[in-house]
Amino acid sequence: MDQRTYNQYCATARTLDLVGERWTLLLIRELLTGPKRFGDLQAGLRGLGTGLLAARLKHLEREGLAHKITLPAPARAPAYALTEAGEELGPAVLALARWGLKWAMGERRESETFHPGWAVLGLRSCFDAEAAAGLRAVYEFRIGEEVLHARIDDGAIETLHGPAQRPDAIITIGEEAFLGLTGHDHTLAEAIESGAASVSGDEEALRRLEELFRLPSPHDRKPAS
Amino acid sequence: MDQRTYNQYCATARTLDLVGERWTLLLIRELLTGPKRFGDLQAGLRGLGTGLLAARLKHLEREGLAHKITLPAPARAPAYALTEAGEELGPAVLALARWGLKWAMGERRESETFHPGWAVLGLRSCFDAEAAAGLRAVYEFRIGEEVLHARIDDGAIETLHGPAQRPDAIITIGEEAFLGLTGHDHTLAEAIESGAASVSGDEEALRRLEELFRLPSPHDRKPAS
DNA sequence: CGGCATCCATTTTGATACTG
């Protein structure tokens, strides 16, 4: 797995030598929203067997992109987290996500799995730093079964799995309705209207929510010409 | 990944379904500096056989990321170019390059190939838009056997293979000396001093050159702890 | 639950030879 190198003295090629194998960037995507346990990682990556997952994790550890940790009490369970180097792959993963939002997200296919955590990372990929100037707020998203939060601090954003300590605003919405948002089927206001979503907390923070994340309108890669 | 898809309704996964296979992102890297012929593509991707290259190109065409063109006269030769969708993968490729410049570029290994075109893309990845505010200039780089140019227009940059029509400044340098620049072995001024490089053209444009591109200092992914 | 080992069917790849 790392004997197969591109053998090019090129920053892109060297990076892909490290994280270009199948599953690796998705593994990093999972870890970008916080440390995860072996089983949870596998749950987020259906199709990846335990053997390959273990091999990939070992590779990331050897290369200094992730490391094994012990979750704080009371969990005390083993888990994996990104190192500083791994964390800094965030911009690259988000750039891929940003492209995908614009050029590759059509209707959800029947066979495709979906986890709200991915969506929050997608949100982060279209975060508008300028629109967040001067804003300092923590949002908690409760989407389907999952809970995530985004901490925004004047142009900077951090999105992590789990509840927030002291959220300024809470958005609760079902998976289906959330997919309707990303698919431009309806707005958040409409979802609230119809009862599919509910919000609470600081009104000012909630008002600014829609400016913060600008979902690109989907484009067709193969125009009818 | 034609049949082998991640099957996730996730922007990152969908993108990797399209361009995550081996060689694909490097192929796009090659095309990001302008249209290329089949043979030139293969030259830039040592190790990629003609069969796989043809398959990858066909895949990119089918997916609307690249298309086959005929070079303008007098060449009139077949070549491949990126579509708008393909072009927009630039930010993602550059993000990977930026990461690699910081975390993965140690000494050049004996077996590694090197092409100046990669370096210019690397330069572009660390282009500082703020430092280019108000600047409008075209630089021509003659590195080893290759010629490339960068057109800078007030925060925007475009880097293409080939000579510029009307360059404001020309930088001529050998491959070895150029690698010394990226490896922080010496500065451009020192290379000029020692006769390894030479510059000509607008003095103002040349003075601003070093502010425009900020090479990150290399970091160790595995600190001695 | 976490994680490694093994066996096996299927894909992907790498290298080379071959054709218009």
Place this chain on the structure above:
DNA sequence: CAGTATCAAAATGGATGCCG
């Protein structure tokens, strides 16, 4: 030069069993 055709060597996916 621009590709096709072919075949051997990896990598992957899936099932399964094991051990702490």
